[in-house]
Amino acid sequence: MYPMITEESFRDEAVAFLEANATPRSEEKFVWGEGSDKVALFDEKARETEQRQLEEAKAWRAKRFDAGLGWISGPEEYGGRGLPASYDRLYSSLEARYEVPNQSFFGIGLGMVAPTILAHAAEETRARYLPGMYRGDIVGCQLFSEPGAGSDLASLQARAERDGDEWRVTGQKVWTSGAQYSDIGEVICRTDADLPKHKGLTGFVVDMHAPGVEVRPLRQMTGGA
Ligand SMILES: Cc1cc2nc3c(=O)[nH]c(=O)nc-3n(C[C@H](O)[C@H](O)[C@H](O)COP(=O)(O)OP(=O)(O)OC[C@H]3O[C@@H](n4cnc5c(N)ncnc54)[C@H](O)[C@@H]3O)c2cc1C
Structure with a gap:
């Protein structure tokens, strides 16, 4: 079981993890009329590019999960950290300052499927899928x-x-x-x-x-x- 941790200590832990594993994002100056005009909701990338990005995304999720930062507010019995949802938001705001692999592959699986499994599925189904989904091993x-x-x-x-x-x-x-x-x-x-x-x-x-x-x-x- 993870010990309860203050938000301040958690912030230090998350920043240490990000500093050790990711590159800080460089500040891009926004200028009207410059930059990409892309408005597509979904990227239309070649299969090989998609596969490579998926592997990178999975590797990043696995690293986070193994460091105890993969499912910060999730129940501990399914691999979560058991912390309040505010810690999730704190981590997301910190991670946004770093260059990390595109995590959109997990948008539907972790945004909709996993919460549904947690709320409605049988115990056996939760235990079978949730840890792997949050570690990035299983995409939904x-x-x-x-x-x-x-x-x-x-x-x-x-x-x-x-x-x-x-x-x-x-x-x-x-x-x-x-x-x-x-x-x-x-x-x-x-x-x-x-x-x-x-x-x-x-x-x-x-x-x-x-x-x-x-x-x-x-x-x-x-x-x-
Ligand atoms: C990019 C994209 C990604 C998607 N991803 C998923 C996914 O991952 N999984 C999944 O299951 N689905 C997915 N969908 C499907 C999406 O949820 C459906 O498109 C949506 O449910 C609408 O269904 P439909 O396209 O058959 O349109 P319809 O239901 O046929 O509607 C056509 C039009 O009629 C209107 N209309 C329908 N009923 C009424 C009514 N009673 N009164 C007035 N107007 C009405 C609608 O507003 C719409 O303008 C995706 C769709 C898109 C475009």
Whole structure:
């Protein structure tokens, strides 16, 4: 168990870690009319570039996690540090002053999937996925939208049926950000078709590398996929 630590001591610890492992960001002077005009939400990078950046991002998360800075406000039983959320914000504000690998690969997994697992999943599922997700070993994506279910998510058709001790998932999802480099996906399926459409839905964690999971690029009007 980690000892409780004051914000001041935590700040010293975080700065020492960042000084030892990252380069301070140089101050860029902002000038109107100069610099990049890029406004794209998602980078459209070559697969090799994406793979290299993913490896760098994972290495940085692992370093943070192993130093006790990977999941600062998370429960200790799942690899967290058990500190208040304000320490998380403090660390983020400090890390923003340093050049660190692009962490956007973890945006959906740590921003949405992991908190959902923590709040709603069975104990076994939490223990199985959460430490690896926060260490960067497991990247997660969200498998909600379908060709016929977007804003009206309750129209979804993907279904999960009991098959002995397991569940068999059948269906098609679309718009899955980061599916091509994700290890797990949080998939919402219909588990009881007899109920009204806003009921009978269940969330599962699927292995994105399992046989039967096919990930295909979705070409966008900007040319990227
Ligand atoms: C870049 C990007 C990344 C995404 N990433 C993910 C992801 O990781 N995982 C995932 O599951 N999904 C993802 N999505 C899907 C996204 O959440 C859906 O696009 C969204 O749910 C809307 O669904 P739709 O595109 O089918 O549009 P529709 O639901 O068909 O809506 C089309 C238009 O009709 C309007 N509309 C719909 N219903 C009504 C209504 N009742 N009244 C008035 N207007 C209405 C909408 O506002 C919209 O303008 C992503 C989408 C984008 C663009």
